[in-house]
Amino acid sequence: MGPSEANAPATAQPPASTVTVTPKDAAPPPSVTIIGASEAHGVLGRDVRSAAGEDMGRIVDVIVDRTGHVRAAAIDFGGFLGVGSRKIVVDWNALRFGKIANKKDSITLELTKAQVAAAPEYKEDTPIVVLGASGSLQPLQAIQ
Template sequence: MDDETADALLGKTVQSETGDDMGRVVDVIVDRGGAIRAAVIDFGGFLGVGTRKIAIDWRVLNFAKTKDKKSLVADLSPDQLRTAPAYKPGEPVVIVGRADVAPAAQPAPAAAAAPASPPAQDAPAPNR
């Protein structure tokens, strides 16, 4: 493999779309089938003190489109991570980001009332 086809994830910086520092990747969560479900990042604090580990949905991460590719960009705001529950190994995992379900369907616009059908006419009486 060359540097163009693969890159390590652990230790990568995570930034918001506006360039805010969100932390560093410290772990990856995979499901039983081996698919990556979430990245665990150290979020908050100052110089490593007071950080919390937060599991964020893998699908909200994008590789930076810069030459150095040293960071990941998360489609989340720092406020979303501030209010997120902490990741604690051995406890149920809450993953912040996209939900696994499709968004609820938007209600269809009210259909225009169909023109009323002409009133039923009595059938002509049979000739006797």
């Protein structure tokens, strides 16, 4: 032991350990997808028409299951200027989006006006009955 080591205080603490973060330890940046403005538009409020060109209403809600998959759309059907209309639920696969170049383009529903008119009304907090692409009524099955 040298003279300087002998004079060192007995209670000296070792230096605190430090962790250096290197680029390999850093979280990867989130992935980014760019969608062109002409390639996608929202669907809420969009007009829905039958294949025959009949006005079927407009989409007022999109229904997803617990896993986040889109299952159905609620359409404000019938009535005039919102009076006398009712919400019905159609299977997402019954909708055809085709060319949606702008917000004025409509979405096509592969059902007739008579099939949609026969569907029960959708009310929140009640079991959802979905009008399928074939025109059949089916309860929305929960995904486990």
